[in-house]
Amino acid sequence: MQFRGLRLALLVLPLSLHAAEPAVHEFRLDNGLKLLVQEDHRAPAVVTQVWYKVGASYEYGGITGISHMLEHMMFKGTEKHPPGEFSRIIAANGGRENAFTGQDYTAYFQTLEKTRLPVSFELEADRMRNLLLSDKEFKKEQQVVLEERRLRTDDQPRAKMEEHFQAVAYTNSPYKNPVIGWPDDVSRLTVGDLNHWYGLWYAPNNAILVIVGDVNPQEVYALAKKYFGPLKPSKLPEIKPRGEVEQLGARRMTVRLPAKLPYLVMGYKTPALRTIGEEDWEAYALEVAAGILDGGNSARLSSRLVRGQQVAASAGAGYNLYSRLSNLFTLEGTPAQGKTLQALEKALGEEIRRLQDEPVSAAELARVKAQVLAHHIYQRDSMFYQAMQLGMTETVGLGWKTVQEYVDKVNAVTAEQVQKVARKYLIDDRLSVAYLEPLPMPEGAKAPEEAAPMGGDHVR
Amino acid sequence: MFVKRMSRWIVFLFLLISAPVYAVPEIQHWVSPQGGRIYFVPTEGLPLLDVQVVFDAGSARDGEKFGLAALTSGMLDTGAGEWDADAIAQRLESVGASMGTGVSRDSAYLSLRSLTHPEKLGVALDTAREVLAHPRFEQKDFDREKNRTLLAIKQRGEEPDELVEIAFFQVLYGNHPYAHPQEGFAETVAPLTREDLVDFHKRHYVASNAIVVIVGDVKRAEAEAVAEKLLSGLEKGSAPPALPAPAPLQSAEIIKQQFPSEQTHVRAGVLGMTATDPDYFPLYVGNHILGGSGLVSRVSTEVREKRGLSYSAYSYFMPLRELGPFQMGLQTRNDKAEEALRVALDTIKDFAANGPTDKELEAAKKNIIGGFVLRLDSNQKLTLQVANVAFYNRPLDYLATFTEKVEAVTREDIKRAFRSRIDPGKMRTVLVGGGAK
Numbered sequence: 001m002q003f004r005g006l007r008l009a010l011l012v013l014p015l016s017l018h019a020a021e022p023a024v025h026e027f028r029l030d031n032g033l034k035l036l037v038q039e040d041h042r043a044p045a046v047v048t049q050v051w052y053k054v055g056a057s058y059e060y061g062g063i064t065g066i067s068h069m070l071e072h073m074m075f076k077g078t079e080k081h082p083p084g085e086f087s088r089i090i091a092a093n094g095g096r097e098n099a100f101t102g103q104d105y106t107a108y109f110q111t112l113e114k115t116r117l118p119v120s121f122e123l124e125a126d127r128m129r130n131l132l133l134s135d136k137e138f139k140k141e142q143q144v145v146l147e148e149r150r151l152r153t154d155d156q157p158r159a160k161m162e163e164h165f166q167a168v169a170y171t172n173s174p175y176k177n178p179v180i181g182w183p184d185d186v187s188r189l190t191v192g193d194l195n196h197w198y199g200l201w202y203a204p205n206n207a208i209l210v211i212v213g214d215v216n217p218q219e220v221y222a223l224a225k226k227y228f229g230p231l232k233p234s235k236l237p238e239i240k241p242r243g244e245v246e247q248l249g250a251r252r253m254t255v256r257l258p259a260k261l262p263y264l265v266m267g268y269k270t271p272a273l274r275t276i277g278e279e280d281w282e283a284y285a286l287e288v289a290a291g292i293l294d295g296g297n298s299a300r301l302s303s304r305l306v307r308g309q310q311v312a313a314s315a316g317a318g319y320n321l322y323s324r325l326s327n328l329f330t331l332e333g334t335p336a337q338g339k340t341l342q343a344l345e346k347a348l349g350e351e352i353r354r355l356q357d358e359p360v361s362a363a364e365l366a367r368v369k370a371q372v373l374a375h376h377i378y379q380r381d382s383m384f385y386q387a388m389q390l391g392m393t394e395t396v397g398l399g400w401k402t403v404q405e406y407v408d409k410v411n412a413v414t415a416e417q418v419q420k421v422a423r424k425y426l427i428d429d430r431l432s433v434a435y436l437e438p439l440p441m442p443e444g445a446k447a448p449e450e451a452a453p454m455g456g457d458h459v460r
Numbered sequence: 461m462f463v464k465r466m467s468r469w470i471v472f473l474f475l476l477i478s479a480p481v482y483a484v485p486e487i488q489h490w491v492s493p494q495g496g497r498i499y500f501v502p503t504e505g506l507p508l509l510d511v512q513v514v515f516d517a518g519s520a521r522d523g524e525k526f527g528l529a530a531l532t533s534g535m536l537d538t539g540a541g542e543w544d545a546d547a548i549a550q551r552l553e554s555v556g557a558s559m560g561t562g563v564s565r566d567s568a569y570l571s572l573r574s575l576t577h578p579e580k581l582g583v584a585l586d587t588a589r590e591v592l593a594h595p596r597f598e599q600k601d602f603d604r605e606k607n608r609t610l611l612a613i614k615q616r617g618e619e620p621d622e623l624v625e626i627a628f629f630q631v632l633y634g635n636h637p638y639a640h641p642q643e644g645f646a647e648t649v650a651p652l653t654r655e656d657l658v659d660f661h662k663r664h665y666v667a668s669n670a671i672v673v674i675v676g677d678v679k680r681a682e683a684e685a686v687a688e689k690l691l692s693g694l695e696k697g698s699a700p701p702a703l704p705a706p707a708p709l710q711s712a713e714i715i716k717q718q719f720p721s722e723q724t725h726v727r728a729g730v731l732g733m734t735a736t737d738p739d740y741f742p743l744y745v746g747n748h749i750l751g752g753s754g755l756v757s758r759v760s761t762e763v764r765e766k767r768g769l770s771y772s773a774y775s776y777f778m779p780l781r782e783l784g785p786f787q788m789g790l791q792t793r794n795d796k797a798e799e800a801l802r803v804a805l806d807t808i809k810d811f812a813a814n815g816p817t818d819k820e821l822e823a824a825k826k827n828i829i830g831g832f833v834l835r836l837d838s839n840q841k842l843t844l845q846v847a848n849v850a851f852y853n854r855p856l857d858y859l860a861t862f863t864e865k866v867e868a869v870t871r872e873d874i875k876r877a878f879r880s881r882i883d884p885g886k887m888r889t890v891l892v893g894g895g896a897k
Contacts, residue, residue: 041505042503042504042505042506042837042838043833043836043837043838044833045833045834045837075755083765084755084756084761084765087754087755087756088756088823091753091754091756091823091826091827092823092826092827092830093826093827093830094826094827094828094829094830094831094832094834095827095830095831095834096831096834111831111834112831112834113830113831113833113834116830139768140765140766140767140768141768142768143768143769144764144768144770144771145771146793147723147768147769147770147771147791147792147793148771150721150722150723150791150793151723151771151772151791154721154722154723155620155721155722155723156619157618258618258720258896259618260614260615260616260617260618261611261614261615261618295553296549296552296553297537297545297548297549297552297553298546298549298550298552298553302549303545303546303549306608307538307545307546307601307604310604313607313608313611313612314608334611334615336607336608336611337607337610337611363550363554366554367550367553367554370553370554370555370556371553371556373556374555374556374557374558374574374575375556377506377507377508377575378508378558378573380506381506381508381838381839381840382838382840383837383838441617441618441720442617442718442719442720
């Protein structure tokens with residue numbers, strides 16, 4: 001599994017509640033491991049997540065995809081537990097488990113009935129320091145990851161186009177590289193490379209352990225000390241800033257590949273909450289701007305572009321508050337039948353101009369804020385998602401308290417501030433535009449009467 | 461079991477911890493004055509309510525007009541009563557409610573999530589009521605939504621996983637109403653008219669054909685009022701007649717579709733089981749071992765873990781009102797397609813002939829029973845589970861007795877059930893891929 005940074009759903013971020021704020025208990029072990037515990041007693045279950053501060057944006061040329069490859073190898077055993085046993089033990093304890101890698105983090109999780117928490121602690125602590133990487137297991141898993149790349153990117157016209165788009169939109173930011181890595185890099189990784197990467201980053205002082213569920217924080221702390229306490233910390237590498245250079249004019253590109261429909265992606269360089277400095281309201285104003293455009297079926301892109309002008313069959317906007325480095329405010333869409341990419345780009349550009357020229361209406365702003373408040377309560381229905389928010393904000397360097405400030409910060413955004421950030425950041429000099437121009441491909445599935453042997457060959 | 465390889469304290473844990481006592485929420489059930497079947501589970505802790513209104517109005521009810529049920533469902537929120545699409549969306553979003561509609565082969569549903577605050581909930585319910593009872597299906601909205609559907613169908617043609625799914629259902633179901641994809645085909649959607657939708661809605665979106673699932677922080681009396689409100693605009697009507705049973709498969713068949721992709725997508729399977737099948741538990745537990753438990757399942761172990769042939773390899777039964785499919789799926793680079801297919805099919809054949817080992821069965825039961833609470837640990841998950849019980853008329857104690865029924869499954873049950881269902885001589889197989897011609 002991997003996360004792509006481009007389009008984390010907006011306004012679906014969980015938040016704090018004023019009345020019944022869920023308390024987060026923070027602990028730190030002597031070896032530097034940070035532990036966050038949030039109680040949720042609705043069902044006798046518990047979510048464990050281990051977040052490491054390493055991901056694709058920590059990688060350099062030639063080894064892209066190594067963080068994600070290592071994520072796969074983390075299931076391949078230690079001295080104590082042979083390959084595959086991690087998953088079998090979790091399964092035998094009724095658990096669900098998996099892992100994901102993003103630009104800024106690598107995270108591992110288990111969901112278990114609450115009394116099984118020690119099972120996940122024993123296994124996670126073991127593989128934090130004692131991974132055994134064998135060449136035999138690696139060779140097989142490398143093929144699995146190459147299959148994953150073919151599945152998720154190479155055979156998906158839009159994913160492939162977005163990969164090319166990121167590579168052009170960024171000049172030097174590591175966000176220009178895909179999380180799964182470039183094919184040549186992935187296929188040339190070695191066990192030696194992975195051992196080195198593991199040694200650099202997998203240590204208690206580079207990890208955050210997040211627990212949400214039907215637990216007692218002090219007991220979890222005691223358990224964490226028992227299993228993770230003996231692990232040795234590492235001297236962590238210095239992290240270079242690698243800040244994106246200033247963009248000096250709009251960028252345009254075309255991706256031509258076999259596909260059925262054209263597609264458009266636009267991205268404006270914007271700071272993230274972590275890189276914005278003192279004026280952090282700007283990040284929340286960008287978040288609201290994305291909500292005005294795409295926060296539901298009443299938002300502007302659906303209302304005006306899909307239904308009103310009918311220039312788009314679908315259209316979206318997104319902004320990612322919680323990234324480690326500066327990011328893109330994105331717009332994307334599929335032209336409606338008979339409309340061109342140029343017409344859709346023009347219509348999206350007009351929506352940006354409208355944000356710059358007119359303050360958003362009080363009713364629109366109120367709707368965005370009402371949704372933020374409601375979704376904040378809805379998200380407390382998912383223990384997993386709450387744990388994710390805590391882990392993500394910690395890993396990118398914002399701190400979990402950011403999650404609890406979200407509703408207040410969004411509520412404080414004014415129409416004037418939305419206009420200000422649109423004028424400051426959503427401008428041509430910061431813009432990159434990509435067109436997907438379809439090349440011909442064979443007919444898709446047809447109704448049976450016309451496609452008796454379905455246009456295919458019977459073999460055998 | 462693999463106990464011998466585990467560290468000592470985990471073994472210890474196994475011995476001490478039996479299945480935890482967990483009070484499965486009780487489902488309350490009644491029939492509304494309009495004839496709708498209501499299912500209610502009160503929950504506490506969060507001020508929210510999840511509602512699902514489900515009709516027997518899925519794509520199996522399309523008749524010859526493939527795509528009719530999906531387009532009808534998709535247009536419900538584009539105009540209803542006095543409101544156009546903007547007004548409907550503004551009403552819901554101003555109170556923070558989320559509403560969605562959709563279809564499966566068997567059913568059409570409207571889902572609604574709202575805060576329980578009375579005024580907010582009231583606005584959300586009034587809106588959903590109109591959407592269910594008085595959709596406008598205006599010509600201009602119809603034209604637009606039909607065009608969007610046609611584009612989505614076109615885009616489907618660039619995705620090999622969609623194409624393999626479509627071809628698999630066709631070769632498995634022939635002329636049965638389960639054979640076509642929910643969205644239909646370009647040739648069947650293009651001739652649809654708004655009158656077709658009006659008629660489909662009038663026949664199927666009726667109280668006697670509706671179930672309402674309510675899960676959240678409200679009292680019984682409030683739940684009754686919620687159901688009452690949602691169904692109040694609907695005609696009483698009647699439920700549609702039963703679907704025909706799919707024709708039994710007579711022989712194996714392999715279909716290959718050329719596609720310019722780097723991977724070949726593979727599906728293989730047979731007719732599997734119904735939602736109320738007497739063999740439900742042996743087949744479910746058996747498949748958990750065969751291909752339903754992620755990386756530790758047999759299919760995934762053979763195809764992915766041992767040979768690195770696929771990122772995802774699985775098998776599952778999809779229980780439907782009538783016989784739903786049993787299917788195995790994987791994707792692999794084009795030059796490995798034959799090998800991966802052979803490995804997966806051999807795994808299935810071996811399992812169908814010999815069943816699981818005692819250790820495998822024990823591990824599967826531990827996983828299913830030990831993890832049962834994880835299926836019900838949020839309002840949203842609970843709502844989906846109850847909707848499944850409700851739609852397929854399962855007994856009200858289905859969730860409460862689930863783990864007992866899993867515990868009771870024996871190796872012999874699984875062997876017998878798999879032998880009677882999975883006949884490798886009738887397997888239908890589809891491969892889409894191979895690269896550019």
